[in-house]
Amino acid sequence: MPLASATRGLELESELDAPDYVVLGMVRLGARSGYEIKRAVELSIRFFWTISQAQIYPSLKRLEQAGLVRGHPEPRGRRPRRVYEITEAGELELVRWLDRREPMPFELRDLGLVKLFFADALQRGEALELLDTVRARSAERVGALRDIEAAGVAAERQGDLFPLLTLRMGIAVHEAMIEVCERYERKLKRG
Amino acid sequence: MPLASATRGLELESELDAPDYVVLGMVRLGARSGYEIKRAVELSIRFFWTISQAQIYPSLKRLEQAGLVRGHPEPRGRRPRRVYEITEAGELELVRWLDRREPMPFELRDLGLVKLFFADALQRGEALELLDTVRARSAERVGALRDIEAAGVAAERQGDLFPLLTLRMGIAVHEAMIEVCERYERKLKRG
DNA sequence: ATGTGCATGTAAATTGTTACATGATTCA
DNA sequence: TGAATCATGTAACAATTTACATGCACAT
Numbered sequence: 001m002p003l004a005s006a007t008r009g010l011e012l013e014s015e016l017d018a019p020d021y022v023v024l025g026m027v028r029l030g031a032r033s034g035y036e037i038k039r040a041v042e043l044s045i046r047f048f049w050t051i052s053q054a055q056i057y058p059s060l061k062r063l064e065q066a067g068l069v070r071g072h073p074e075p076r077g078r079r080p081r082r083v084y085e086i087t088e089a090g091e092l093e094l095v096r097w098l099d100r101r102e103p104m105p106f107e108l109r110d111l112g113l114v115k116l117f118f119a120d121a122l123q124r125g126e127a128l129e130l131l132d133t134v135r136a137r138s139a140e141r142v143g144a145l146r147d148i149e150a151a152g153v154a155a156e157r158q159g160d161l162f163p164l165l166t167l168r169m170g171i172a173v174h175e176a177m178i179e180v181c182e183r184y185e186r187k188l189k190r191g
Numbered sequence: 192m193p194l195a196s197a198t199r200g201l202e203l204e205s206e207l208d209a210p211d212y213v214v215l216g217m218v219r220l221g222a223r224s225g226y227e228i229k230r231a232v233e234l235s236i237r238f239f240w241t242i243s244q245a246q247i248y249p250s251l252k253r254l255e256q257a258g259l260v261r262g263h264p265e266p267r268g269r270r271p272r273r274v275y276e277i278t279e280a281g282e283l284e285l286v287r288w289l290d291r292r293e294p295m296p297f298e299l300r301d302l303g304l305v306k307l308f309f310a311d312a313l314q315r316g317e318a319l320e321l322l323d324t325v326r327a328r329s330a331e332r333v334g335a336l337r338d339i340e341a342a343g344v345a346a347e348r349q350g351d352l353f354p355l356l357t358l359r360m361g362i363a364v365h366e367a368m369i370e371v372c373e374r375y376e377r378k379l380k381r382g
Numbered sequence: 383a384t385g386t387g388c389a390t391g392t393a394a395a396t397t398g399t400t401a402c403a404t405g406a407t408t409c410a
Numbered sequence: 411t412g413a414a415t416c417a418t419g420t421a422a423c424a425a426t427t428t429a430c431a432t433g434c435a436c437a438t
Contacts, residue, residue, distance in 0.1 A: 017425090018302055018305070019425090019426090021305075022305060025305075025308075025309040025312075028309075028312065029309075033388095033389075033390085034389075034390070034391085035388065035389050035390075036389095038389095044308065045304070045305060045308050047299065047304075048299045048300065048301040048304040048305065049300060049301070049302075049304070049305050050298075050300075050426095051426095052426065052427055052428085053389095053390085053391080053427095054391085054392080054393095054426075054427070054428085055425090055426070055427090057390070057391060057392090058391095076388085076389075076390095076433085076434055076435080077433080077434050077435085078433080078434085079389075079390075079432085079433055079434060080390075080391095081389070081390070081434095082390085091312070094309070094312055095312055095313060097306075098306050098309060098310065098312060098313055098317070098321065099313070099317055101324075102302075104301070104302040104303035104306070104324070104325075104328065105301075105302070106299075106301050106303065106328065106329075106332065107241075107299070107300040107301065108238065108239045108297075108298070108299050108300075109239065109240060109241075109298040109299075109300070110239040110240070110295070110296075110297050110298065111209055111240075111295040111296070112295035112297065113236070113238075113239040113240070113357050113360060114209070114212075114213060114216075114236060114239065114240050115288075115289050115295070116353055116356060116357055116360075117216075117235065117236050117353055117354055117356075117357045118216040118219070118220075118285070118289060118353070119289065119353040120350070120351045120352060120353050120354075121216075121219065121282070121285055121286055121289060122286060122289055122290070126289070126290055127353070130289065133292075133295070134295075137295065137297065138297075141297065159311070160311045161311060161379075162307055162308055162309070162310040162311050162318070163308055163311075165307060165308075165371070165375050166304050166307055166308045168371055169304060169307075169368060169371045172367040172368065172370065172371045173364050173367050173368060175367070176363040176364050176366070176367035177360060177363065177364060179363065180356070180359055180360050180363045184356050188352075208397095210397095210398090224416095224417075224418085225417080225418065225419085226416065226417050226418075227417095229417095230416095241398095242398095243398065243399055243400085244399095244417095244418085244419080245398075245399070245400085245419085245420080245421095246397090246398070246399090248418070248419060248420090249419095267405085267406055267407080267416090267417075267418095268405075268406055268407090269405075269406085270404080270405050270406060270417075270418070271418075271419095272406095272417070272418070273418085
């Protein structure tokens, strides 16, 4: 029934949003429970995406209703618990989403840069301090990313190349920010 | 009355949040009306901060109630209109905020990087296309930022150095992303 | 026994956006 | 005179987070 499946496709598109696909992608990579999904996000994509527990459980329900993941009860004692695996349909729908040409806005929200933008209102010394805080923040981030670089290299050897790419992207972005900070620190100290 | 002013200080901190200070900062730089503030944000800090009109007008009211800006009615015909200027207290409070050591999380939300992270689920050719989309997006952004670079240079000559810094930061960030994309495009085409 | 990490889930609050209603001004 | 832009403001909606309630498993 081509009509029915076309309708179903449309329904899916309107029912699922980006956070749902993030959850689906993490289930595909082997995260079985809501908790594991949360931790996988923290360990891998938190540099450019976050998700809270309160979003994950409803999301898993939607994905299961849409037939994209399959859940099995696996209680711990008297406490209910549910683990998930991706379905064939889920794999297909994930690829469809990845292939979908849609606007992918790069949304940055950074109070540090906002403060720097307004820093002409500060004394030179205070502005330099702020600049150094922003630099230090990026340096920390680079350190944190370098700490998980080995895991990325390991994943690459297993055939998953792209997690390492996004990791390297994070490192490159913050190293670029550090360079600009240092250039301006020198410039401001000279001038 | 030291007690009263201390209490007042605390009130300010709990009443005003980051978007309010962004509005205050833009008023300091000469944006007089809600509309001008909206446009100033679009033209200058939209790379790392956005704000919607629906936030600006209530924000201006809060700032005026706190005595940080002064509003004057300047109607256009029968349509009410209000323009603002920063007060002495506003200047001080802005500097206090800029100086305040507080967590300044670098929050990036980028579906492009999320898709890249999961791109091992794609065929090589489709993944390369996605990579190129992300590269092109950054290239566009660099172009847009370069288009306003002249304004930043002009501001620098007027004594406002930091707007140009944040502009250069945006350019550097996206150039770094482009480089990583290009490196991986070569790598994937080889391998 | 007790604290820490694993784990699930919901309700309330917060935050921010979109859509809408309205009207003035300017330029073609 | 009609379209585009300037301009103000609110109400409804959507998205996301925080706080809370609950309890198992394991190591010390």
